[in-house]
Amino acid sequence: MQKYLYITLLLALAMACGSGTKKSNVEGPRILTVTIEPQRYFLDQIVGDMFTINTLVPPGTSPETYEPAPSVMVDMAKSNVYFMVGDLGFENVWSKRLAKNNPNVTIINCSEGIVRMEGHDHDHDHGHDLHHTHLHSHSGIDPHVWSSPYAVKVFTRNMLNEIVKIDPDNAGTYEANYEILLAKIEKTDSLIRDLLKNVSSKSFIIYHPALGYFARDYGLNQISIEFEGKSPSPSQIKEIVDVARKEKINTIFIERSFDTKNTTVIAHEIGAQVFEIDPLRYEWDVELLRIATILAREVK
Numbered sequence: 001m002q003k004y005l006y007i008t009l010l011l012a013l014a015m016a017c018g019s020g021t022k023k024s025n026v027e028g029p030r031i032l033t034v035t036i037e038p039q040r041y042f043l044d045q046i047v048g049d050m051f052t053i054n055t056l057v058p059p060g061t062s063p064e065t066y067e068p069a070p071s072v073m074v075d076m077a078k079s080n081v082y083f084m085v086g087d088l089g090f091e092n093v094w095s096k097r098l099a100k101n102n103p104n105v106t107i108i109n110c111s112e113g114i115v116r117m118e119g120h121d122h123d124h125d126h127g128h129d130l131h132h133t134h135l136h137s138h139s140g141i142d143p144h145v146w147s148s149p150y151a152v153k154v155f156t157r158n159m160l161n162e163i164v165k166i167d168p169d170n171a172g173t174y175e176a177n178y179e180i181l182l183a184k185i186e187k188t189d190s191l192i193r194d195l196l197k198n199v200s201s202k203s204f205i206i207y208h209p210a211l212g213y214f215a216r217d218y219g220l221n222q223i224s225i226e227f228e229g230k231s232p233s234p235s236q237i238k239e240i241v242d243v244a245r246k247e248k249i250n251t252i253f254i255e256r257s258f259d260t261k262n263t264t265v266i267a268h269e270i271g272a273q274v275f276e277i278d279p280l281r282y283e284w285d286v287e288l289l290r291i292a293t294i295l296a297r298e299v300k
């Protein structure tokens with residue numbers, strides 16, 4: 001019995017020591033807020049269970065119709081850091097609000113340092129009405145940087161730098177975790193590169209243009225059905241069909257919860273296959289590899 005007590009005591013002591021090494025400069029609840037699930041995936045790899053991570057756009061929610069509840073701002077205000085993707089119209093509105101009401105929350109633009117692409121399809125004319133905010137850029141910049149492994153290296157480095165800044169006592173752990181994440185990103189990149197070596201068509205069609213940076217990385221051409229965030233006109237559909245025939249496009253991507261009517265019409269017209277993808281999926285690497293596998297399916 002005494003021996004048992006002694007072991008319990010030792011265990012308690014070991015646990016106390018263990019938590020001692022996790023001492024940090026972060027005060028209060030250790031909460032990080034991100035906009036989308038792939039960001040939570042990256043942060044999970046870097047911080048492990050050292051922080052709680054909140055995602056603003058819940059899984060399975062279309063960012064196009066996302067309507068934040070009033071409680072979201074309350075939760076955001078409890079965070080140590082809010083990691084923005086960077087160029088999403090919705091984020092600009094919310095980060096300004098957050099900065100004004102809660103100057104103690106650090107706001108980090110994860111896209112800082114990434115060479116951004118023009119997003120001709122992202123110039124929306126709707127206003128900043130919060131009940132109808134669109135997740136996309138109002139500045140004409142394509143916000144979907146996370147579809148590129150290259151960009152994600154910079155993106156996650158920005159995350160790491162801030163985590164190390166707010167919790168320097170555990171910097172070694174975060175940096176070691178980051179090295180593992182980097183290796184995973186590089187592995188994903190080389191697997192995609194291998195898969196795409198012999199694709200039969202360098203072009204693909206997508207309803208919503210979420211893969212611009214992916215296309216840039218791998219020398220592909222993204223053609224979007226959606227035009228300036230809206231359904232295409234009959235003449236625009238005809239234009240897409242003509243290009244698709246010329247370039248022998250056999251793949252059409254569509255994100256969950258987008259209107260499939262025009263997609264089906266075009267697919268039927270050009271004899272292409274439609275695949276549902278989820279660029280907002282938590283398992284970032286799995287989804288990118290899936291997309292590459294779909295594009296490469298004709299290859300023997």
Ligand SMILES: [Zn+2]
Pocket residue numbers: 063136144208209210
């Ligand atoms: Zn999008």
